[in-house]
Amino acid sequence: MNKYVQVEKVQMVFETKKGKFVALKDIDLGIDQGEFISIIGHSGCGKSTLLNLVAGLIDATGGALFCAGREIAGPGPDRAVVFQNHSLLPWLTCFDNVHLAVERVFGRKEDKASLKKRTKEALELVGLGHAMYKLPHEISGGMKQRVGIARALSMQPKVLLLDEPFGALDALTRAHLQDELLRIVAALGSTAIMVTHDVDEAVLLSDRIVMMTNGPAATIGEVLEVNLPRPRDRLALAEDARYVHLRGEVLKFLYARHKKEAA
Amino acid sequence: MTVVSIKQARLNEDLSSTAEEIVVHKAIHEPVAADKPVGSERKSRVINIKASLEFFVKRILPPIIGLMLFVMLWELIAQRSENLPGPIKTWASAVELFSDPFYDNGPNDKGIGWNILNSLERVGMGFGLAAMIGIPLGFMIGRFAFFSGMASPIISLLRPVSPLAWLPIGLLVFKEAQPAAIWVIFISSIWPMIINTAVGVSKVPQDYMNVARVLNLSEWKIFTKILFPAVLPYMMTGVRLAIGVAWLVIVAAEMLTGGVGIGFWVWDEWNNLNVEHIIIAIFVVGIIGLLLEQALLLMAKRFEY
Numbered sequence: 001m002n003k004y005v006q007v008e009k010v011q012m013v014f015e016t017k018k019g020k021f022v023a024l025k026d027i028d029l030g031i032d033q034g035e036f037i038s039i040i041g042h043s044g045c046g047k048s049t050l051l052n053l054v055a056g057l058i059d060a061t062g063g064a065l066f067c068a069g070r071e072i073a074g075p076g077p078d079r080a081v082v083f084q085n086h087s088l089l090p091w092l093t094c095f096d097n098v099h100l101a102v103e104r105v106f107g108r109k110e111d112k113a114s115l116k117k118r119t120k121e122a123l124e125l126v127g128l129g130h131a132m133y134k135l136p137h138e139i140s141g142g143m144k145q146r147v148g149i150a151r152a153l154s155m156q157p158k159v160l161l162l163d164e165p166f167g168a169l170d171a172l173t174r175a176h177l178q179d180e181l182l183r184i185v186a187a188l189g190s191t192a193i194m195v196t197h198d199v200d201e202a203v204l205l206s207d208r209i210v211m212m213t214n215g216p217a218a219t220i221g222e223v224l225e226v227n228l229p230r231p232r233d234r235l236a237l238a239e240d241a242r243y244v245h246l247r248g249e250v251l252k253f254l255y256a257r258h259k260k261e262a263a
Numbered sequence: 264m265t266v267v268s269i270k271q272a273r274l275n276e277d278l279s280s281t282a283e284e285i286v287v288h289k290a291i292h293e294p295v296a297a298d299k300p301v302g303s304e305r306k307s308r309v310i311n312i313k314a315s316l317e318f319f320v321k322r323i324l325p326p327i328i329g330l331m332l333f334v335m336l337w338e339l340i341a342q343r344s345e346n347l348p349g350p351i352k353t354w355a356s357a358v359e360l361f362s363d364p365f366y367d368n369g370p371n372d373k374g375i376g377w378n379i380l381n382s383l384e385r386v387g388m389g390f391g392l393a394a395m396i397g398i399p400l401g402f403m404i405g406r407f408a409f410f411s412g413m414a415s416p417i418i419s420l421l422r423p424v425s426p427l428a429w430l431p432i433g434l435l436v437f438k439e440a441q442p443a444a445i446w447v448i449f450i451s452s453i454w455p456m457i458i459n460t461a462v463g464v465s466k467v468p469q470d471y472m473n474v475a476r477v478l479n480l481s482e483w484k485i486f487t488k489i490l491f492p493a494v495l496p497y498m499m500t501g502v503r504l505a506i507g508v509a510w511l512v513i514v515a516a517e518m519l520t521g522g523v524g525i526g527f528w529v530w531d532e533w534n535n536l537n538v539e540h541i542i543i544a545i546f547v548v549g550i551i552g553l554l555l556e557q558a559l560l561l562m563a564k565r566f567e568y
Contacts, residue, residue: 077478
């Protein structure tokens with residue numbers, strides 16, 4: 001059966017100076033439209049590589065990837081990426097950073113006023129209506145990441161790809177942005193793939209958690225269904241037995257069955 | 264004069280250190296009054312004085328002492344030499360020279376101002392042409408590996424060549440001194456701009472290029488929105504180095520080509536055995552080079568993010 005995003009027998013081999021390095025092998029994954037998937041695993045397990053493959057930033061050495069029925073061949077705005085380090089262009093204001101994306105996607109079909117409106121709406125969606133004309137260095141790390149999310153959402157992508165989006169933020173800001181993302185994704189019904197190493201983040205946000213084995217030659221170890229009802233509330237879930245159980249399952253996978261040797 | 268001023272400087276230092284001691288004493292004796300507004304005001308004033316004294320001792324004093332030592336050394340050597348004029352004689356000559364910088368007694372006898380302006384014009388033209396060609400070339404080399412492969416052997420081969428070696432070629436091709444001098448400036452100042460721009464392009468963070476790829480930006484948008492702003496600081500470094508080289512080379516080039524210009528003027532004064540003027544020229548070249556460098560540094564600061 002064809003899923004909205006389909007990853008088939010994907011293998012990724014990097015040519016290094018020491019010879020071939022098999023990063024990923026035998027990856028099979030199907031994602032439904034509107035589904036939120038987390039990829040979790042120890043560092044070096046190739047979870048970011050998998051995301052980059054879906055983004056089209058790198059080409060798979062084996063297998064095939066499809067998005068909305070078309071084979072993925074190179075990056076494109078239909079698969080918007082939220083980068084870990086926000087990757088805002090420091091010489092453009094928040095507005096211009098988002099506008100660059102909006103212009104690229106809708107510039108041919110819409111007039112200037114409507115492009116501006118889209119940009120504003122995207123920034124307001126992430127709660128940054130007040131800081132639109134600031135430069136990235138004038139705002140906090142959390143706000144920068146919001147702009148990164150706004151930029152990705154403004155393109156109305158088929159799939160939203162998030163590469164450890166909150167990894168560089170402090171715990172409080174991270175929690176706050178997770179809640180925001182939860183709200184936004186629910187409102188827009190986005191299909192999303194998020195790479196993370198944060199167990200709570202994965203359980204809180206996802207419909208399914210894809211757990212990766214350790215590299216080299218990493219593959220999908222287990223897929224955990226997160227059958228918690230939405231909308232989800234962080235505080236209520238903290239005491240919820242199902243939540244605690246799911247969290248425990250992920251922890252068991254990561255630390256009992258696929259414990260990473262001390263680096 | 265110099266000995267007296269050194270003594271004065273020492274005196275100043277002594278004064279400053281005693282003043283500091285006084286400040287310290289005051290600070291120690293005033294802890295109780297600290298929370299009262301009058302006391303704290305006085306205290307902050309004391310701190311202010313202390314800070315400015317510290318600034319003077321750390322920042323202003325060393326260069327002054329350095330310059331004074333330099334002048335003293337110069338005077339010492341001048342006293343032992345028959346031909347080398349001392350600082351006082353040179354200063355007197357400089358005052359005379361700069362009292363009328365723009366006189367014009369025919370092609371071989373013009374004021375120092377004209378000579379400086381002529382040199383600056385040559386540097387400006389040669390450097391401007393080099394920037395017009397070198398910077399776009401640098402972008403191409405940085406952006407396209409094929410182009411880089413094509414250009415890098417030529418650059419590596421020609422870059423170490425002494426600028427003056429290009430002068431005969433210039434004279435041969437242009438048959439005239441003026442364009443030949445500009446040609447030498449051009450060829451010597453183009454390399455830093457090509458290389459720094461190319462390095463800047465290759466140093467553009469991969470993250471930015473990934474953004475460009477995900478957004479599927481056109482080559483033109485990539486250039487205007489990402490490459491150009493990201494490379495600008497590197498480019499400015501190249502420009503600064505280039506103008507430094509150009510200003511270095513102009514004196515030598517003009518010595519060989521003649522005409523009106525600071526380099527030619529030095530040679531002319533050598534023929535007249537007017538050593539004061541040669542020393543003045545050295546200072547003038549140094550000061551103008553410094554000013555050019557500072558101006559570009561100031562410009563470069565505006566492009567930092």
